[in-house]
Amino acid sequence: MTAFRIELALLRAAIESTLPPGAPDPSDAEVRERFAAGAWTVLPEPGDGVAGLVRERLGAQRSLELLVEGASAATWARELGDTEAARDVAAGLARWQPRLAAERILAAFTQGAAFGQRLLTRADEHWPDALDDLGPHAPAALWVRGDTAALAACERSAALVGSRASSGYGELVTGQLAAGLVGRRFAVVSGGAYGIDGTAHRATLAAGGTTVAVLAGGLDRFYPAGHEELLQRVARTACVIAEAPSGVPPTRWRFLARNRLIAALASVTVVVEAGSRSGSINTAGHAAALGRPLGAVPGPVTSGSSTGCHRLLREYGATVIERAEHVVELVDGPIDDSVPLDALSSDEVRVLDALSTRAARAVDELAVRTGMAPHDVAASLALLELGARAAERGSGWVRSS
The missing domain is CATH 1.10.10.10 (Winged helix-like DNA-binding domain superfamily/Winged helix DNA-binding domain)
Known part of the structure; x- marks a missing residue:
């Protein structure tokens, strides 16, 4: 028996290698669906809205079947019931087909299993529903190292992000915010990078809190290499996630695409310190587009490391953040002192x-x-x-x- 022109036994072995220990044996239908979800982390680049559109309308499994069958544009149009969307799919096919090799997709599962990764799909209990707010730009699935249950803590969480070239001031404020948020039962989400991100993760761990790292490349190789030990600690205490499969290196484009996951996953995004060209401004833009609360920490007007934060305050309507209570208020709302x-x-x-x-x-x-x-x-x-x-x-x- 085959599916997607691959022996079903091979698909089952691939799927079962990325299930948590003790998970019940998946049915044949579940094997097909999970494999298709994993395949759609391999075929398009992160955030590909056309790939998301066909998955939304046809499902991951049917979309992959059409791709494997080499369906014509007319067939896609008929299945989608939308000629205009089918034209976008024609351009998408040109992007996805070069990666359409059974060996490449199966390798994502094999390498993932070799590094203790789990494939998390929408059918799973711990799928973070907040990511679905990204619509067609939501990930098809997530690769996870660590405890997938830790993602539940992101229902009440803050993204603390900022410059890689952080100053002592930025790191001090980040540490204070992280510790204060842990004390108020918030999880902390960040990107695992040098500077503000790394400080956010370390401070949260030091305070005994939950922190989740979202990476831009595959989880077979933690990036940056200098944070290998830190990210291992994050994976042991909570989890590290990525939508890219093993073997995919982080690139500038993938960092920018990754930022939308940070913004969607967290209840509120706070930019602690950022220059005018910092990638954290991109994260803030995603948070604003999603309607998530956005905060920024002001800094010295003489410091280039604060220009990005000041721009967010001027142009994005970000709230001034001075301490953890201000972050909590963006999620819970201020105490209404007007009511006696x-x-x-x-x-x-x-x-x-x-x-x-x-x-x-x-x-x-x-x-x-x-x-x-x-x-x-x-x-x-x-x-x-x-x-x-x-x-x-x-x-x-x-x-x-």
């Missing part, structure tokens, strides 16, 4: 303080945050809703702005 405390019961105050203006929180989560019984939380939410201070959104509650 004596106008609310003590339970209402506790629930109101536990609500976020951005992230919807279920009653059970609010019970954990407040130390109250779930039925008391529900009663307080009803009163806060009557007072237009809370609103139900989806499966949770948010603080009214």
